[in-house]
Amino acid sequence: TNITIKVVCDTMLDSTLPDPFSRIVKVNDILMAVYNQSCLDAGYQSMISQLSKTSWNDSASEGGRQWTYQTCVEFGFFQSSNSTMQPFGNNFPASFFVKQCADIFGATFSADLLTNGIAFTNSYYGGEMFQGSRVLFINGAIDPWHALSFTSSPPNNNSFIFMSTTAHCADMYPDSDSDPQELTDARKKISSTIGEWLQ
Template sequence: MIFPNIGYLSAWFRVKYPHLVDGAVATSAPIFAQLNFKEYLQVVVSSLATTGPGCNKNIKMATDTITKMISTDTGRKSVEKMFNLCDPLDTSQYVDGSNLFSNLAGNFEGVVQYNKDNRAFEGAIGTNITIDTICGIMTDESNGSPVERYAKVNSLMLSTYSQKCLDNSYNKMIKGLQATAWNASASEGDLGDVQPFGNFFNLKFSIQQYLSAESPAIYIQGTAHCANMYPGTSDDLPQLVQARAIIEKLIGTWISSN
């Protein structure tokens, strides 16, 4: 049973070497690689909307306000202070502005992705911050304007993860990605998609051949990223409990049949 970044590798390994592997549970694994994975943010938006329409509405208003603010020197300085940026915001460098918006969106993406999962048992930080937490901030008028609420969410995330400031520098981000150490980030190989042999034997060619009653794709409505991989709790949704039971039964079937 493997988590997402190498989960798809476990699935492919099972397909390629069925004589070596009885089965593979690839939880939340991105089996089909996409260059423009727009569905990710669609899920984020839908998840935030479960608290009501106000959360996404106020995020949109905050984003629009920041867009206007960074068009002037005074506005940029206000954004730098409000969001505690590590470096001055240089909007002449389009990528720095893009990185800022990406980082601010990331505050919400991460919470949605791990919402109410059971990582606390392994000492994970921030498990108490849920969709209800951040949307509660975004819809609470006592927190000020929408952009001030957006900044409060950012401050919460910085504090939770012991970050002194929000690093919006594109160049710093690239330098980090250029690290040559052979670690987890270097070994994922998510972007290794350039090859000279054509695209007729694409991702769908093999994977769709292997979906069956004994190797189903299980969608667990209302749960977080990799939720079925963590120990159960009394607060687990019925569909999560059911999914774990199905997976356990499948693993038993795979093992007993080999």
């Protein structure tokens, strides 16, 4: 099962479920089934403990720790509650994530380290003056990460695809009969573009 925005929204709007709480429970059930879990441990300290593990034999080695590290020292694009244009209150401001970085990786991880790391990342990779070639920027409007990408006219004759009905990594999911047409079209464009580059 692909856990797409549509799957989550359809579940949250399912009028056969009696109330919003029952619907979020159903979303959680779907997630746990996909990840073969029987219990959701949502405790902060459990998450910190898991992401602090460095053994190759631990599930943190599957990418969660590495991604968190990159976010803490290179990207800093946290999905926080700082904006007033969201329904979740102010329970997880950007400072929460900076603290999380320090709790996982040590006290040297601070807002200053992150600010300097982001500046270095943008300088090293070009930021808005990106100079790479043969890059296809693929974004979905529902994905908060699209704000960090090119959604029109990337520099250096690179290409982009911007889909209004998809989110993070939708183009990498297996094809489905329920895919929006623009996603099907995007996959075709990705294939043909890469095919041209390889000739």
